[in-house]
Amino acid sequence: MHILYRANPGDKYRVDVLMKLKITPDRPIMLFVRVKGRKGVREYRALLDTGSEYSIIPLQDARDLGYEAYCHPDDPGMGTKAMTKTDMAELDEIVLEEVGVADLVAKNVKALACDLPRLGGVEATLGLSFLKNFKTTIDYNKGYLTIEPI
Amino acid sequence: MLEYIYAEVMMDLSQVEAMTIEEAAEKYPQQWLGVKVVERDKESGQPLKVKVLAKNVDLYIVRRNIGVDDVCTFYTGPIPETNIVLMF
Secondary structure, three states, X not given: OOOEEOOOOOOOOOOOOOEEEEOOOOOOOEEEEEEEEOOXXXXXXXXXXXXXXXXXXXXXXXXXXXXXXXXXXXXXXXXXXXXXOOOEEEEEEEEEEEEEEOOEEEEEEEEEEOOOOHHHOOOOEEOHHHHOOEEEEEEOOOOEEEEEEO | OOEEOOOOOOOOHHHOOEEEXXXXXXXXXXXXXXXXXXXEOOOOOOEEEEEEEEEEOOHHHHHHHHOXXXXXXXXXXXXXXXXXXXXX
């Protein structure tokens, strides 16, 4: 498997790498995403969120992977303010060493360490902090999501 | 209580049955699974076949017990669950 590193504009990358995933209208786009930290690698089925500046990984996993995510509600002012649909939350902003989908890997991806409601079956999201490194196409006519190098 | 399908100290991973994501979801419905990916789709890079390490209805219990050695977690129920819509 070839790995693409394309976090910075000057980085070299393979131009023949393309991630192509079948999608269904009226369903959330979910895809498996690999997150690397200095202590290991975790993979999630993440929700593609083109409306979010940040990606999200679970708080416990952030800590397990070696990221400093210790923001506590009792210590206001220490974290990054995040706006949800109904509230403001203060979360840990972290920079993920590597985030990968298939052969496409981005380095230094901004993320929030946050536990999403488990009832939804979603534990992580893939936001613009990852997508900005690639060309992403959602084609419901053909029924595919494609992510490729810029 | 975590139900181990596989634990490194107990069993060789090579002895654990590999199954597709769909088979795992059918066998362990509406649970969180901790799995090792053994085969991926060439076009999408998405897991095709996995070996189930742990399962539980509580994601936190699964996460806490599977380590960070390139393991994968996912929910086997519908996403979102029936009668729930995702709102971010």
